[in-house]
Amino acid sequence: xxxxxxxxxxSIPLENIIVRPKHSLLEQSQHASEAxxxxxxxxxxxxxxxxxxxxxxxxxxxxxxxxxxxxxLCRMVRSRLFIAHVRASTVGETSRQxxxxxxxxxxxxxxxxxxxxxPAIRRRLEAxxxxxxxxxxxxxxxxxMIFLTLLANGLADDPNTxxxxxxxxxxxxxxxxxxxxVFSDGQTLFGFRYASKGKAPTLYASDTLDNGGLAFASEPxxxxxxxxxxxxxxxxxxxxxxxxxx
Amino acid sequence: xxxxxxxxxxSIPLENIIVRPKHSLLEQSQHASEAxxxxxxxxxxxxxxxxxxxxxxxxxxxxxxxxxxxxxLCRMVRSRLFIAHVRASTVGETSRQxxxxxxxxxxxxxxxxxxxxxPAIRRRLEAxxxxxxxxxxxxxxxxxMIFLTLLANGLADDPNTxxxxxxxxxxxxxxxxxxxxVFSDGQTLFGFRYASKGKAPTLYASDTLDNGGLAFASEPxxxxxxxxxxxxxxxxxxxxxxxxxx
Amino acid sequence: xxxxxxxxxxSIPLENIIVRPKHSLLEQSQHASEAxxxxxxxxxxxxxxxxxxxxxxxxxxxxxxxxxxxxxLCRMVRSRLFIAHVRASTVGETSRQxxxxxxxxxxxxxxxxxxxxxPAIRRRLEAxxxxxxxxxxxxxxxxxMIFLTLLANGLADDPNTxxxxxxxxxxxxxxxxxxxxVFSDGQTLFGFRYASKGKAPTLYASDTLDNGGLAFASEPxxxxxxxxxxxxxxxxxxxxxxxxxx
Amino acid sequence: xxxxxxxxxxSIPLENIIVRPKHSLLEQSQHASEAxxxxxxxxxxxxxxxxxxxxxxxxxxxxxxxxxxxxxLCRMVRSRLFIAHVRASTVGETSRQxxxxxxxxxxxxxxxxxxxxxPAIRRRLEAxxxxxxxxxxxxxxxxxMIFLTLLANGLADDPNTxxxxxxxxxxxxxxxxxxxxVFSDGQTLFGFRYASKGKAPTLYASDTLDNGGLAFASEPxxxxxxxxxxxxxxxxxxxxxxxxxx
Numbered sequence: 001x002x003x004x005x006x007x008x009x010x011s012i013p014l015e016n017i018i019v020r021p022k023h024s025l026l027e028q029s030q031h032a033s034e035a036x037x038x039x040x041x042x043x044x045x046x047x048x049x050x051x052x053x054x055x056x057x058x059x060x061x062x063x064x065x066x067x068x069x070x071x072x073l074c075r076m077v078r079s080r081l082f083i084a085h086v087r088a089s090t091v092g093e094t095s096r097q098x099x100x101x102x103x104x105x106x107x108x109x110x111x112x113x114x115x116x117x118x119p120a121i122r123r124r125l126e127a128x129x130x131x132x133x134x135x136x137x138x139x140x141x142x143x144x145m146i147f148l149t150l151l152a153n154g155l156a157d158d159p160n161t162x163x164x165x166x167x168x169x170x171x172x173x174x175x176x177x178x179x180x181x182v183f184s185d186g187q188t189l190f191g192f193r194y195a196s197k198g199k200a201p202t203l204y205a206s207d208t209l210d211n212g213g214l215a216f217a218s219e220p221x222x223x224x225x226x227x228x229x230x231x232x233x234x235x236x237x238x239x240x241x242x243x244x245x246x
Numbered sequence: 247x248x249x250x251x252x253x254x255x256x257s258i259p260l261e262n263i264i265v266r267p268k269h270s271l272l273e274q275s276q277h278a279s280e281a282x283x284x285x286x287x288x289x290x291x292x293x294x295x296x297x298x299x300x301x302x303x304x305x306x307x308x309x310x311x312x313x314x315x316x317x318x319l320c321r322m323v324r325s326r327l328f329i330a331h332v333r334a335s336t337v338g339e340t341s342r343q344x345x346x347x348x349x350x351x352x353x354x355x356x357x358x359x360x361x362x363x364x365p366a367i368r369r370r371l372e373a374x375x376x377x378x379x380x381x382x383x384x385x386x387x388x389x390x391m392i393f394l395t396l397l398a399n400g401l402a403d404d405p406n407t408x409x410x411x412x413x414x415x416x417x418x419x420x421x422x423x424x425x426x427x428v429f430s431d432g433q434t435l436f437g438f439r440y441a442s443k444g445k446a447p448t449l450y451a452s453d454t455l456d457n458g459g460l461a462f463a464s465e466p467x468x469x470x471x472x473x474x475x476x477x478x479x480x481x482x483x484x485x486x487x488x489x490x491x492x
Numbered sequence: 493x494x495x496x497x498x499x500x501x502x503s504i505p506l507e508n509i510i511v512r513p514k515h516s517l518l519e520q521s522q523h524a525s526e527a528x529x530x531x532x533x534x535x536x537x538x539x540x541x542x543x544x545x546x547x548x549x550x551x552x553x554x555x556x557x558x559x560x561x562x563x564x565l566c567r568m569v570r571s572r573l574f575i576a577h578v579r580a581s582t583v584g585e586t587s588r589q590x591x592x593x594x595x596x597x598x599x600x601x602x603x604x605x606x607x608x609x610x611p612a613i614r615r616r617l618e619a620x621x622x623x624x625x626x627x628x629x630x631x632x633x634x635x636x637m638i639f640l641t642l643l644a645n646g647l648a649d650d651p652n653t654x655x656x657x658x659x660x661x662x663x664x665x666x667x668x669x670x671x672x673x674v675f676s677d678g679q680t681l682f683g684f685r686y687a688s689k690g691k692a693p694t695l696y697a698s699d700t701l702d703n704g705g706l707a708f709a710s711e712p713x714x715x716x717x718x719x720x721x722x723x724x725x726x727x728x729x730x731x732x733x734x735x736x737x738x
Numbered sequence: 739x740x741x742x743x744x745x746x747x748x749s750i751p752l753e754n755i756i757v758r759p760k761h762s763l764l765e766q767s768q769h770a771s772e773a774x775x776x777x778x779x780x781x782x783x784x785x786x787x788x789x790x791x792x793x794x795x796x797x798x799x800x801x802x803x804x805x806x807x808x809x810x811l812c813r814m815v816r817s818r819l820f821i822a823h824v825r826a827s828t829v830g831e832t833s834r835q836x837x838x839x840x841x842x843x844x845x846x847x848x849x850x851x852x853x854x855x856x857p858a859i860r861r862r863l864e865a866x867x868x869x870x871x872x873x874x875x876x877x878x879x880x881x882x883m884i885f886l887t888l889l890a891n892g893l894a895d896d897p898n899t900x901x902x903x904x905x906x907x908x909x910x911x912x913x914x915x916x917x918x919x920v921f922s923d924g925q926t927l928f929g930f931r932y933a934s935k936g937k938a939p940t941l942y943a944s945d946t947l948d949n950g951g952l953a954f955a956s957e958p959x960x961x962x963x964x965x966x967x968x969x970x971x972x973x974x975x976x977x978x979x980x981x982x983x984x
Binding site: 294303304305315318 | 788795
C-alpha cells in the first residue's frame with residue numbers, strides 16, 4: 001500500500017500539500033490511518049508541472065521523512081499541478097526506477113494497489129506494448145506496466161476506454177486486483193478507484209481549498225472538505241460535486 | 247528509539263540472528279512491539295569480528311528491509327561475535343556517519359535512547375576528548391559522543407568506572423537521559439541499561455541458544471529463554487544467570 | 493579539487509549554466525581541463541535563491557552525471573541567483589553533509605581547495621565558534637569550517653575583514669593553504685581566490701551572458717567572455733571590469 | 739567501458755585483489771590505463787562464493803572509491819572464488835539493478851563492452867527467454883540480457899555452444915558488438931573476449947600468484963605474470979598456458 005496526494009489550482013509551494021497540512025503526505029508516510037500499513041518508507045516521488053509540457057520528476061529510495069533535499073524542494077518549488085507519492089513495498093529491493101510517479105511525455109501516473117497475478121501476465125502485457133513504450137520500461141513493477149498499457153490503449157484520446165481495455169487485459173487472478181491511481185497530462189488531474197472484488201484503496205477529492213485549488217489524497221489532508229472518490233469510474237478533479245446535501 | 251541484536255558464540259551466519267528468528271532484528275525493524283515506534287527505518291548497521299582485531303563495519307541509510315545487499319551479507323558472512331542495529335531517528339537527515347554501530351580500534355558500540363539536553367553539553371563533551379578521539383568524530387549524534395567519551399574515560403581498562411564518569415559528565419537535563427547500549431572489544435559483549443528517571447529501553451539476554459551461543463536483543467528473538475537486563479549495571483553476556491528458578 | 497559554477501541575473505532554468513553550455517559544470521564533472529583531477533564524481537550540490545531569504549539546497553553523493561533527479565531539477569527550477577558545485581574528494585567516505593554548497597540562514601558557500609593542516613587546527617577553530625554556529629556543523633570538512641568561521645567573523649557586515657580574520661586563524665602549515673570560493677547572501681555573488689603560496693585553483697568571471705546575466709565558473713562555460721578572478725581580494729560578480737581593451 | 743577482476747584459488751580476503759595490488763581494481767576505477775575512459779565511477783559490484791551454491795552479491799551505485807562499506811567488506815570477507823566489477827556507464831541513470839555482476843542460481847556474470855543495437859533487438863531477446871529467466875530480469879542493460887540469454891542457451895551444459903548461439907541471436911548492427919566477460923558457476927572461472935569487428939576490451943589471465951591462486955583482470959594487477967586472453971574462445975582460468983617461451 002502507498003499514499004498519494006495531488007493538487008491542481010493556483011501555483012503553490014509543494015510543501016502546502018506535502019508537508020504543511022496536519023495530515024500531510026509526509027505525515028501519512030509515517031502514520032497512515034486508512035491503510036493496511038501505517039508506514040510508507042520505501043521511497044517517494046513527485047511529478048510537477050510548470051512551463052514545459054513534460055513534468056519534472058524527483059524520486060528517491062529513502063523514506064520521504066529522511067530526505068533533507070525533499071524538504072528544501074517542497075519549500076522552494078511552486079507548481080500549478082503536481083502528484084506526490086510515498087511507497088510501501090511489501091517485497092524486494094527498492095530502486096528509483098520502481099518509485100512513483102512514472103512519467104512519459106507529458107503524462108505522469110501513480111498507483112496504490114496491486115495486481116497479484118502480475119508475474120503470470122507480465123510477458124503478455126509487455127508483448128502488447130508498441131515499440132516506443134516497450135523501450136520506455138525502466139523498472140519491474142506492475143504499476144509501471146499499468147501506466148504504459150494505459151498509454152498504449154489511448155489514454156490521451158479517451159481515458160475511460162483506455163482504462164476499460166487495460167483492466168480487461170489485466171484480467172483476473174486468484175487474488176483481487178486493486179487499483180487506485182492518480183494521473184495527469186499536465187492539464188487535468190484524474191483519479192480512479194477500482195477493485196475486482198471488495199474495496200479499493202481509499203482516495204478522496206477535496207472541495208475548494210483555502211488557496212482556491214483542489215486536491216486528491218489517499219487520506220484527507222486537513223479539515224472536513226473531502227469526499228470519497230467512488231469506485232469504478234474515472235473522476236476529473238473538480239468534477240465530483242462535493243458535500244452536496246449532507 | 248532503535249532496536250539492537252548482538253551475538254557471541256560459535257561462528258554463525260549473521261542471518262541466524264538478524265533475519266531468520268521469528269522476531270528477528272529485521273522483523274523488529276518493521277514491527278517492534280516494545281518500543282514507542284514500531285518502525286525502525288532510518289538506517290541500520292552491523293559490526294562483526296573475525297580474525298582482525300578491528301571489526302568489519304557495514305552501515306547504510308536505507309531501511310534494513312529494503313537493502314538487497316544486507317540479505318546477501320547476512321547469508322554469506324559468518325562471525326563469532328557481532329552487533330547489529332536498526333535505527334529510528336525522530337528528527338533530521340539520515341547519514342551513514344550517524345548510523346550505529348560506531349567503531350574505534352577494536353571497539354564497537356551501539357545505542358538505543360537519548361540525551362535530550364545533548365545540544366547544551368555537546369561543546370563541553372567534545373572539548374573533553376583527547377586529540378585522537380576528537381579527530382575520530384564522524385557524525386553529529388549524542389550516541390557517537392557517548393561512545394567516544396566512554397573510550398576517553400578508560401572503557402578498555404574498567405568499563406564500569408568509564409560508564410560512571412561518562413554519566414556524570416552527561417549530567418541531567420529537564421528530560422531524563424535514557425541509555426541502553428551494547429558494546430564490545432571483540433572478546434566480550436557488554437550490555438547496559440540506564441535511565442536517569444523511569445524505565446530504560448528494553449534489553450534482554452538469552453540463555454544458551456540452539457547453536458550454543460548467547461545473544462542480547464531489544465526484544466526476544468524467539469522462544470522463551472530470555473531475561474531482562476537489569477538497569478544500572480554493565481552486564482557481560484553470559485554473566486547474567488538466566489532462568490534461575492522460575 | 494572541485495569545480496564551481498554560479499549565476500546572478502534574470503531568472504533562468506538552472507540547466508542554462510549547469511547542463512547546457514558546451515563546457516558546462518556537468519561536463520566539467522567528467523572532463524575538467526584546468527584541475528589536477530579531470531573527474532569530479534564525489535557528490536554535488538546546488539544552492540538557489542527565489543522568494544525566501546534562505547536558499548534551497550539540493551545535495552547528493554552520486555556523481556552529478558548519474559543523477560536523474562538533477563537533470564529534471566535543472567530543467568524545471570528557475571532562479572535569479574544560484575551556486576553549483578561538483579566535488580572531487582581525495583580521501584574518505586562521501587556524505588551529503590560534506591557536499592557543497594553549505595548554507596546557513598540566507599548565506600550559501602562553496603569551496604575549491606584545501607587546508608592541509610586542518611586536523612591540527614580543527615579543535616581551535618571549532619572552539620572559537622559562537623554557540624549558534626557550533627551547533628550548525630553538519631559534516632567534518634575544512635570547507636564547512638571555513639564557512640562557519642567566516643560567519644563568526646562578521647561575513648554579513650564586512651566580507652573582506654571576515655576573510656582576513658579567517659585566513660589569520662587558519663594560519664600556515666607545511667603545505668600551502670588553497671582557497672577558491674564562491675558565496676552569496678542571496679543578493680550579491682562573491683568570488684575569492686587565495687593561496688598562501690603558489691597558484692590558487694582557477695576561477696573566472698563572465699562578461700554579460702546572452703540572457704543578460706553574469707557568472708562565475710572554475711572554467712569558462714562557453715565562448716570567450718571570461719576573465720580570471722585575481723588572487724587575494726574578494727570580487728563581487730559584475731564588479732570585475734572585464735574585456736577592458738580587447 | 740568497465741574494469742573487471744576475478745580470482746580463483748586458496749581462500750583470500752577480497753582486498754588482496756580489489757584493494758591491495760599496485761594496480762588494483764580500485765586503482766583502475768580511478769586510473770584505468772587501457773580503457774577509453776580512465777574513470778569507472780558508475781557503481782560497482784562483487785559476487786563471491788563460499789559454502790552456499792549461490793554467490794553473495796554486493797552492488798552499489800556509488801563510485802567504488804567512495805564507499806566505506808566496500809573497504810570494510812574487502813578486508814573482512816574471504817573467498818576462494820570471486821568476481822568484481824567497476825562500472826563506467828556512458829548514458830543514463832545508475833541503479834543497483836544495472837550494476838554487475840549479475841547472478842542467477844549458482845551463476846554469476848559480468849561484462850565489459852556493448853551491444854550498440856541492443857534497443858533494436860531487446861524485444862526479440864526477451865521474447866526468447868523461458869519463463870523462469872523472463873521473470874528474473876532486474877534491470878535494463880544489454881549485459882544482463884546477454885547473461886540471461888546465455889543461461890537460456892545452456893550455459894551450464896556447454897559454455898562454448900551457449901556463447902555461439904547467443905552471439906548469433908545478438909547478430910550484427912551498424913556498430914561492432916564488443917563483449918569481454920567473466921563468469922562462473924562457483925567452481926570454474928571463465929573468461930571470454932569477443933568483437934564482431936576490431937579489438938575487444940582487454941582481459942588478462944595471471945600466472946600463479948604469490949598465494950597460489952589465479953586471476954583474470956582487465957589490466958594486470960601487479961608484476962609481469964599476465965597474458966592477454968585471446969579473442970573468440972572461452973578460456974577457463976588456469977587453462978591458458980601462460981608465459982610459454984618468453
